[in-house]
């Protein structure tokens with residue numbers, strides 16, 4: 001594989017490729033340096049000239065990772081399969097399955113004067129603290145609601161109805177969750193909506209795209225952290241900083257739903273006001289969404305019970321088990337960070353885990369695109385077109401493509417028949433914003449996670465060779 005890509009993390013991926021573990025890279029440079037490198041804030045890490053291949057988790061680490069997830073290689077409905085549908089919902093931690101069952105059986109409610117109730121409230125308080133650690137957001141408020149979409153709607157609606165005049169800005173890269181909420185509540189609160197066009201060629205949006213649209217009276221901005229259709233990440237911190245430089249009072253709300261499973265979240269660095277996550281896409285389970293609100297956003301008028309505590313954003317009784325699973329996710333990332341680094345500080349371990357996840361997924365995507373061993377990559381298959389381009393440093397564990405001569409639905413069905421689960425994205429209300437400008441009715445989305453292996457990528461490439469070679 002070539003080294004022409006200037007992406008810093010590409011260099012990290014190549015670094016110590018022959019060491020059989022991620023630990024040496026972290027020990028050599030430190031998790032903070034790697035994090036800055038991945039974000040493009042530090043110079044690329046130096047490569048070893050004897051590097052023999054992409055850097056992934058060591059085999060025993062990957063085995064330990066996979067052992068912590070349910071249904072890692074077998075679908076409970078269809079049997080053995082490779083799971084490359086992580087953008088539709090990641091695998092669930094076994095600890096989350098156990099925790100969910102445990103709390104589902106507890107009848108007690110919060111806010112009562114008994115030990116069971118006190119225990120439940122302690123679980124919720126701990127989960128909120130754990131989430132703040134994961135998000136690196138010491139202040140603000142963590143709340144749980146119906147879904148990630150609903151969390152985005154609630155934050156955007158409250159911002160639109162509660163803040164002073166001025167337009168709303170967002171980008172065409174965004175999932176309809178934030179785009180729809182921003183358009184609807186801009187209209188209902190008498191504001192203009194400014195749509196920043198994303199770049200079709202790279203499948204992302206950058207500060208350069210936002211810059212010409214920035215103006216001092218901007219009241220609300222929405223930013224997507226990672227596109228679930230192109231798989232490309234967005235430099236949230238730089239866009240947010242540029243917005244604030246021009247419009248200091250602008251409330252900035254981020255859709256982190258696709259990004260959350262694929263690397264670091266650092267809301268202190270991002271300096272935003274709201275961040276939404278769907279836990280089922282971050283190793284927990286279905287049924288709820290999570291949001292972090294800055295103190296400024298949380299202080300705005302919002303729906304609440306008359307006479308209730310002013311700071312309370314949650315509507316009705318929340319599931320303690322849902323909160324408890326967030327602690328399971330954070331405990332898992334803490335374990336992962338501890339097992340691949342010597343960090344003792346909890347946040348540093350989370351950062352180490354995030355850097356390692358990013359590097360492993362990057363290497364898997366690289367193999368999927370350019371091949372591994374004697375398995376030809378997607379780019380070598382005639383007729384395959386990669387959305388966002390094959391050499392794209394913004395890619396986060398996801399490859400979307402179409403074939404000039406084969407229907408996406410047939411490729412998805414062909415892969416399923418060969419034991420590989422992927423998904424079709426159509427130019428509908430979910431993905432039309434990405435596919436329409438490309439003139440495509442649909443595409444095949446292959447979405448990875450850090451528990452996927454090079455063997456699984458090789459199986460995928462063999463199946464693609466069979467289908468399209």
Ligand SMILES: Cc1ncc(COP(=O)(O)O)c(C=O)c1O
Pocket residue numbers: 087088147148149150175177178224226227228255256257258259278289
């Ligand atoms: C970036 C992004 N935003 C919003 C959503 C909607 O999330 P949910 O259906 O969990 O509300 C998704 C779902 O995949 C997503 O990837």
